[in-house]
Amino acid sequence: MLNIALFGPPGAGKGTQSEFLVKKYNLFYISTGDLLRKEIAAKSKLGLEAKEIIASGGLVSDEIIVQIIEKTITENPNANGFLFDGFPRTYIQIYILEGLMIKLNTSLNCLIGLEVEEQISVARLLNRGKTSERLDDNEMVIRNRLREYHDKTLPVLQFYKDKGIYFDVKGNQSIDMVNQDIQQIIKAELNKSLFNVVLFGYPGSGRGTQGIALARKYGLEYVATGQMLEQEIKNNSDIGKRIIELYESGELVPDEIVVQLIENKIESSNGVKGFIFKGFPRTLVQSYILDGLLKKHTSSISQVIDIQVPTLELINRLDERSKTERCMPYDTSTSKIVKRLQEHEKKTAPVIEKYNQMHAVKKIDGVGSVKEVFDRIAMEIENNGQYLG
Structure with missing residues (x-):
């Protein structure tokens, strides 16, 4: 702002x-x-x-x-x-x-x-x-x-x-x-200010693909919590071992671990123009955590984008993904996909509503080619008064 x-x-x-x-x-x-x-x-x-x-x-x-x-x-x-x-x-x-x-x-x-x-x-x-x-x-x-x-x-x-x-x-x-x-x-x-984008969208909306492309184009650091958790497991770090234990017992990774990883990412990222957050925040609690994290680093959220795709299209995309090496655990059946979409809506709808009151969430049509969707998002970013190319 x-x-x-x-x-x-x-x-x-x-x-x-x-x-x-x-x-x-x-x-x-x-x-x-x-x-x-x-x-x-x-x-x-x-x-x-x-x-x-x-x-x-x-x-x-x-x-x-x-x-x-x-x-x-x-x-x-x-x-x-x-x-x-x-x-x-x-x-x-x-x-x-x-x-x-x-x-x-x-x-x-x-x-x-x-x-x-x-x-x-x-x-x-x-x-x-x-x-x-x-x-x-x-x-x-x-x-x-x-x-x-x-x-x-x-x-x-x-x-x-x-x-x-x-x-x-x-x-x-x-x-x-x-x-x-x-x-x-x-x-x-x-x-002097970081340009920080929060990217929302249901599973299958293409957030990951768009987030990586946007980060590359605008000199932003891509922050994806799932990716960071996987990296800790690959590194066999103490945090990674703890994450494996949680996964094996069927528990969710607590905010304490996620926040620690995000803060480390922010502090270790030098020379970037800002951050693009994908997969965080997922809950109202996490939205307040992110506000606090950015405030600690004398920064704040610059733009919130919600990639919108019709439910039937999401189901089709996730079903297609289930046949590839990018398959996620919830892609394996239609019932699991629908359940995942419902869970996502229940958790993130209040978060988007909160941000809509504070930042006016920009809704982007996520139907079309990757480039078409990318161009729509890029136009919104470049129309933002805080962004300087």
Whole structure:
């Protein structure tokens, strides 16, 4: 998820740049003023509270603001991230945003400040006033607004400077030059982050084939739990011996072993652009484990993809696989195949639902040639605002 705060004095050109960034990176635009007006127009509970406060001459409290922002974020899971226009405005709001980001298992990537000399801001706004007929576009009001902006935002900007995620852009350049500078900042920030994909799909959907191909194309590390367990057995490691014991007694491999192997994989993978997870997480518990593992390594899930194939096609594919050396234990009869598919749905449906609320799971048609399905997945990855080829 890409989260940006865009700051700049009146007349800096935030509106123009915001419009571009929203389209370029598929971000959802968050302006507290716009959100308040929307809630008031909708006559929602929060909107009515805000309207009453404004009518009495008061300022809308941070308590209401944070609820509206959280509501907006959770209602827009398809966004690749959020563009905050002029928020946080105060030192208190800094910590409100920090806490909100933690709650939503994400963080602010950067704060970009458009720096414009006062005389240029004044000239731009006076020029705008000639056509907009806005009463507040006269020089005295403009200079007061600029003074208020600098007084209020100085502590906010200093906080993010100290944190190392504040970047300034010369806003007196041409629109295109400002735009290029902003894109360079975002590109550098995204390059610091791992691009992590979780690949879902029923047995027979082609997850393994697609996962390996995607990892190769995009410089990702392919993480398949089944493959890692088999490797431990081949290596005759202590973990491998334990896995054999579990298999022989008919027990499932516990999460403790799987997590240890995944963590070792993450820590030993140098120079990769991210990870593609196949076969993990299978359960809700494992989904929380993966979130925690990635958080430990200052990372998170970037994209969740679900390869969808009709049940009859899955049965046909698994039946065909049973006649090859790639045959799995559950491929040997139709009844076993159906049981396996039912078990998969029971376990993974809640996981996909959880991720759909947080990341907007991308559903991919898995019918067709390997290349056709691959091209569909590749298009989704390359349309993701966090992916940089």
